Amino acid sequence: xxxxxxxxxxxxxxxxxxxxxxxxxxxxxxxxxxxxxxxxxxxxxxxxxxxxxxxxxxxxxxxxxxxxxxxxxxxxxxxxxxxxxxxxxxxxxxxxxxxxxxxxxxxxxxxxxxxxxxxxxxxxxxxxxxxxxxxxxxxxxxxxxxxxxxxxxxxxxxxxxxxxxxxxxxxxxxxxxxxxxxxxxxxxxxxxxxxxxxxxxxxxxxxxxxxxxxxxxxxxxxxxxxxxxxxxxxxxxxxxxxxxxxxxxxxxxxxxxxxxxxxxxxxxxxxxxxxxxxxxxxxxxxxxxxxxxxxxxxxxxxxxxxxxxxxxxxxxxxxxxxxxxxxxxxxxxxxxxxxxxxxxxxxxxxxxxxxxxxxxxxxxxxxxxxxxxxxxxxxxxxxxxxxxxxxxxxxxxxxxxxxxxxxxxxxxxxxxxxxxxxxxxxxxxxxxxxxxxxxxxxxxxxxxxxxxxxxxxxxxxxxxxxxxxxxxxxxxxxxxxxxxxxxxxxxxxxxxxxxxxxxxxxxxxxxxxxxxxxxxxxxxxxxxxxxxxxxxxxxxxxxxxxxxxxxxxxxxxxxxxxxxxxxxxxxxxxxxxxxxxxxxxxxxxxxxxxxxxxxxxxxxxxxxxxxxxxxxxxxxxxxxxxxxxxxxxx
Amino acid sequence: xxxxxxxxxxxxxxxxxxxxxxxxxxxxxxxxxxxxxxxxxxxxxxxxxxxxxxxxxxxxxxxxxxxxxxxxxxxxxxxxxxxxxxxxxxxxxxxxxxxxxxxxxxxxxxxxxxxxxxxxxxxxxxxxxxxxxxxxxxxxxxxxxxxxxxxxxxxxxxxxxxxxxxxxxxxxxxxxxxxxxxxxxxxxxxxxxxxxxxxxxxxxxxxxxxxxxxxxxxxxxxxxxxxxxxxxxxxxxxxxxxxxxxxxxxxxxxxxxxxxxxxxxxxxxxxxxxxxxxxxxxxxxxxxxxxxxxxxxxxxxxxxxxxxxxxxxxxxxxxxxxxxxxxxxxxxxxxxxxxx
Numbered sequence: 011x012x013x014x015x016x017x018x019x020x021x022x023x024x025x026x027x028x029x030x031x032x033x034x035x036x037x038x039x040x041x042x043x044x045x046x047x048x049x050x051x052x053x054x055x056x057x058x059x060x061x062x063x064x065x066x067x068x069x070x071x072x073x074x075x076x077x078x079x080x081x082x083x084x085x086x087x088x089x090x091x092x093x094x095x096x097x098x099x100x101x102x103x104x105x106x107x108x109x110x111x112x113x114x115x116x117x118x119x120x121x122x123x124x125x126x127x128x129x130x131x132x133x134x135x136x137x138x139x140x141x142x143x144x145x146x147x148x149x150x151x152x153x154x155x156x157x158x159x160x161x162x163x164x165x166x167x168x169x170x171x172x173x174x175x176x177x178x179x180x181x182x183x184x185x186x187x188x189x190x191x192x193x194x195x196x197x198x199x200x201x202x203x204x205x206x207x208x209x210x211x212x213x214x215x216x217x218x219x220x221x222x223x224x225x226x227x228x229x230x231x232x233x234x235x236x237x238x239x240x241x242x243x244x245x246x247x248x249x250x251x252x253x254x255x256x257x258x259x260x261x262x263x264x265x266x267x268x269x270x271x272x273x274x275x276x277x278x279x280x281x282x283x284x285x286x287x288x289x290x291x292x293x294x295x296x297x298x299x300x301x302x303x304x305x306x307x308x309x310x311x312x313x314x315x316x317x318x319x320x321x322x323x324x325x326x327x328x329x330x331x332x333x334x335x336x337x338x339x340x341x342x343x344x345x346x347x348x349x350x351x352x353x354x355x356x357x358x359x360x361x362x363x364x365x366x367x368x369x370x371x372x373x374x375x376x377x378x379x380x381x382x383x384x385x386x387x388x389x390x391x392x393x394x395x396x397x398x399x400x401x402x403x404x405x406x407x408x409x410x411x412x413x414x415x416x417x418x419x420x421x422x423x424x425x426x427x428x429x430x431x432x433x434x435x436x437x438x439x440x441x442x443x444x445x446x447x448x449x450x451x452x453x454x455x456x457x458x459x460x461x462x463x464x465x466x467x468x469x470x471x472x473x474x475x476x477x478x479x480x481x482x483x484x485x486x487x488x489x490x491x492x493x494x495x496x497x498x499x500x501x502x503x504x505x506x507x508x509x510x511x512x513x514x515x516x517x518x519x520x521x522x523x524x525x526x527x528x529x530x531x532x533x534x535x536x537x538x539x540x541x542x543x544x545x546x547x548x549x550x551x552x553x554x555x556x557x558x559x560x561x562x563x564x565x566x567x568x569x570x571x572x573x574x575x576x577x578x579x580x581x582x583x584x585x586x587x588x589x590x591x592x593x594x595x596x597x598x599x600x601x602x603x604x605x606x607x608x609x610x611x612x613x614x615x616x617x618x619x620x621x622x623x624x625x626x627x628x629x630x631x632x633x634x635x636x637x638x639x640x641x642x643x644x
Numbered sequence: 645x646x647x648x649x650x651x652x653x654x655x656x657x658x659x660x661x662x663x664x665x666x667x668x669x670x671x672x673x674x675x676x677x678x679x680x681x682x683x684x685x686x687x688x689x690x691x692x693x694x695x696x697x698x699x700x701x702x703x704x705x706x707x708x709x710x711x712x713x714x715x716x717x718x719x720x721x722x723x724x725x726x727x728x729x730x731x732x733x734x735x736x737x738x739x740x741x742x743x744x745x746x747x748x749x750x751x752x753x754x755x756x757x758x759x760x761x762x763x764x765x766x767x768x769x770x771x772x773x774x775x776x777x778x779x780x781x782x783x784x785x786x787x788x789x790x791x792x793x794x795x796x797x798x799x800x801x802x803x804x805x806x807x808x809x810x811x812x813x814x815x816x817x818x819x820x821x822x823x824x825x826x827x828x829x830x831x832x833x834x835x836x837x838x839x840x841x842x843x844x845x846x847x848x849x850x851x852x853x854x855x856x857x858x859x860x861x862x863x864x865x866x867x868x869x870x871x872x873x874x875x876x877x878x879x880x881x882x883x884x885x886x887x888x889x890x891x892x893x894x895x896x897x898x899x900x901x902x903x904x905x906x907x908x909x910x911x912x913x914x915x916x917x918x919x920x921x922x923x924x925x926x927x928x929x930x931x932x933x934x935x936x937x938x939x940x941x942x943x944x945x946x947x948x949x950x951x952x953x954x955x956x957x958x959x960x961x962x963x964x965x966x967x968x969x970x971x972x973x974x975x976x977x978x979x980x981x982x983x984x
Contacts, residue, residue, distance in 0.1 A: 025779075025783040026786045029787045074732075076731070076732045081732065083692065084686060084688035085688065165692045166692060166695040166698050167694065168691070168692035168695055261694075262695075262702045263727075263733065264732075266732060266733060269732050285816070286731075287932075288816060288819075289815065289819045323819055325814070325815060325932070326932060327813070327814045327815075327932040328929050328930075329801070329813075329929065329932060331798055331806070331930075332814045332932060333813075334806075335806040335813045336813050339805070339806070339813075495676075495678075495945065495947075496683070496946070497680070497683040497947030498678030498683070498947070499678075500679055500681075500683065500689070501678075502678075502679070507682045507689065507690055508689065509690050509693070551690045551692075551693070552691055
């Protein structure tokens with residue numbers, strides 16, 4: 011090789027490096043500029059764009075479980091864009107007061123009213139009449155009955171099929187393939203006498219008394235039973251259609267026909283086209299029963315809104331830059347923006363509005379401490395930890411200051427049951443933390459690094475974990491953060507995915523610290539019992555990330571589904587909350603106010619006025635419930 | 645050895661490679677750790693233990709790896725690649741049939757772009773070697789070559805969509821348009837055949853950025869190899885003879901030199917296919933293009949063994965097939981290869 015060629019190599023390498031660096035810097039500065047408006051700034055400030063004929067929404071996720079509503083026993087699809095847009099439930103919540111103040115107010119939806127027996131075990135729902143599904147099939151009590159038992163069957167006859175709430179004694183319900191065959195032969199519009207005999211059997215926990223009334227008989231009183239019907243398994247679909255199109259399937263082989271051709275619902279929209287992993291198109295349903303609702307009806311019950319746009323397309327776009335680009339160029343009017351590009355939304359308050367949850371919500375972020383493994387099995391050690399973590403710092407640096415204080419385990423939105431003991435948040439006090447540490451008897455100088463698991467792909471989880479790591483280092487505790495793939499976010503490494511008992515059996519492999527869930531945590535049902543039943547219950551099937559149980563706490567847990575005496579529940583849970591506060595199995599970082607923790611659902615303010623999120627604080631969907639979206643100028 | 649025998653030998657080797665890839669992937673995917681039932685069912689595994697048990701029994705999740713592999717081979721022999729938990733237990737073959745055409749679209753466009761741009765720049769670079777033009781081209785292809793495909797993808801997204809607003813940010817086509825009927829299975833081609841020009845235009849616009857992102861990374865290999873090959877050939881004796889005969893330099897270069905210099909590019913094409921296929925995994929996720937690359941990421945995140953294996957088999961088939969075609973073409977062009 012010639013000397014000239016040899017001399018040119020370093021020059022070329024330098025040119026390549028310079029080009030790459032220049033490109034990266036240019037990209038950085040390009041993305042820091044406010045986006046070029048499609049009209050002049052003056053025009054944008056003084057006039058609005060007309061409401062579109064098609065609303066385009068970008069979402070970061072394609073629904074796991076596709077659009078198959080049979081998956082509701084798995085608490086998927088997630089995100090379920092069909093919640094209240096295509097499917098409705100017997101009851102719902104007042105979305106306006108929910109997101110304005112965190113008030114949990116139950117309202118009728120497909121049921122017009124309901125009554126409770128004096129012992130609190132029997133709920134009778136009167137169903138709305140003259141309602142049809144989008145394909146014209148009638149909605150009636152037989153359909154609801156068929157759906158409930160069909161899902162029970164798909165859960166392999168698991169008694170907790172209703173969103174994890176084990177409220178029914180299913181021993182009397184002899185439901186199986188033979189009953190499904192009978193349902194298929196008879197149909198659910200005008201069932202045969204043989205099927206009616208089974209449906210009207212009052213020894214079964216769920217039975218009908220006629221086409222417009224359905225009864226749920228619980229094994230023990232539960233004051234908040236209607237709240238369990240608000241989402242997931244409570245979303246009503248056309249069971250007749252299911253039976254005519256291949257049936258439910260089996261517990262290990264669901265009918266996948268409905269993955270991309272969803273089952274009809276009673277909601278204001280229908281799905282018109284699906285491209286898997288790409289988009290879902292919706293159009294207004296001509297059969298929606300709520301089309302004639304007046305403005306006052308809708309104001310009182312906003313999730314019944316028939317919608318303000320004829321067509322909707324929701325795109326699943328995994329790249330944050332792509333979603334922000336669509337929002338800024340007008341290709342999408344609503345877009346989920348994560349923390350990477352969230353500062354760009356905040357920099358343009360005239361252009362972008364975004365969803366903010368109230369201080370009193372039911373979505374939060376937290377960290378669990380393994381109460382069964384050394385040294386987090388020592389109460390004083392855990393107390394040291396909770397006083398060493400700077401929650402304000404985490405809120406400011408990771409969540410854009412949008413974390414609301416939370417004293418768990420109760421969700422702040424459950425105002426009548428929240429912080430019964432009127433306890434303060436754990437104070438950030440390193441002196442106090444060191445005192446507790448000394449009290450614990452743990453010698454940090456010889457202590458091996460503790461494990462802290464966060465799920466891969468959750469940027470804010472990792473960022474918050476790093477702050478916690480630094481905070482604990484101040485008191486001498488070394489923590490190693492282990493970013494864990496989502497596929498391994500379960501036992502034997504993470505306790506919350508399995509039952510408390512399974513967590514106990516695997517306690518020595520579960521990390522000392524675990525991020526609570528795979529990001530933010532939101533309930534499956536908006537009941538005040540939810541947090542107690544999940545986070546501190548020796549009988550919980552999931553979500554006890556700290557592998558924590560205590561006899562005092564268990565009395566409160568058991569009371570929720572054994573008595574309807576609210577004073578008794580209140581007394582027991584006040585004591586339980588104090589116990590948990592002293593035991594400190596969890597670090598309640600706070601209630602999230604932005605949908606994605608470090609980002610949220612943003613919209614073009616010149617087109618979109620606003621809309622509501624789902625009734626379980628994004629527990630079921632990651633974008634606005636689009637029939638509630640209103641437009642500027644309309 | 646004669647050509648048919650050569651082909652058979654290469655094909656047999658390809659089958660061996662395929663089986664090895666399948667076995668290694670199966671063992672590795674089952675060594676990821678964790679309990680797949682939690683990846684497959686999420687919290688439902690805890691909420692419904694009876695259901696979890698049913699899945700464990702049906703899919704032999706607690707059996708030894710070799711036993712699981714036996715059942716997998718058995719079902720594969722019956723044409724069943726299994727059911728994909730990350731895709732709601734749809735048959736893996738169905739998911740692949742839905743997603744593969746989109747990946748093929750990107751890959752085909754990227755191959756054409758790589759070859760066209762690569763050959764063009766390789767020729768120019770060799771023709772004007774040791775000039776600023778040559779230096780500029782070499783810096784350009786080395787920049788592309790050194791950049792990861794996802795970086796190039798993001799760069800293109802920011803330039804052409806965010807800043808210039810002339811190309812879409814993602815997806816495969818405008819969903820408001822009527823989709824073409826199935827003819828070849830490739831939507832772009834089908835829309836062209838049936839005269840659905842709005843869809844064709846939309847699909848073309850949507851494929852430009854993802855395939856460009858791939859091509860910008862791989863064209864450099866073609867350019868570099870062609871340049872080196874051309875420069876070497878231009879010093880060959882027969883070229884000297886052609887010049888001595890009085891032929892002009894352009895005729896010598898293009899007619900005598902380039903033709904032979906393209907031979908190594910043929911064997912390179914299999915390598916390009918490999919790079920492009922693996923690059924689709926990154927690029928499809930940046931552009932939300934609904935191809936197999938996106939499915940691979942979903943399957944990996946969901947510890948979806950059937951999905952991981954199914955996509956690996958398909959990718960391996962494509963790569964082995966591309967290598968086989970390249971070997972055959974090379975053998976046809978250069979009989980000396982067969983004699984080896």
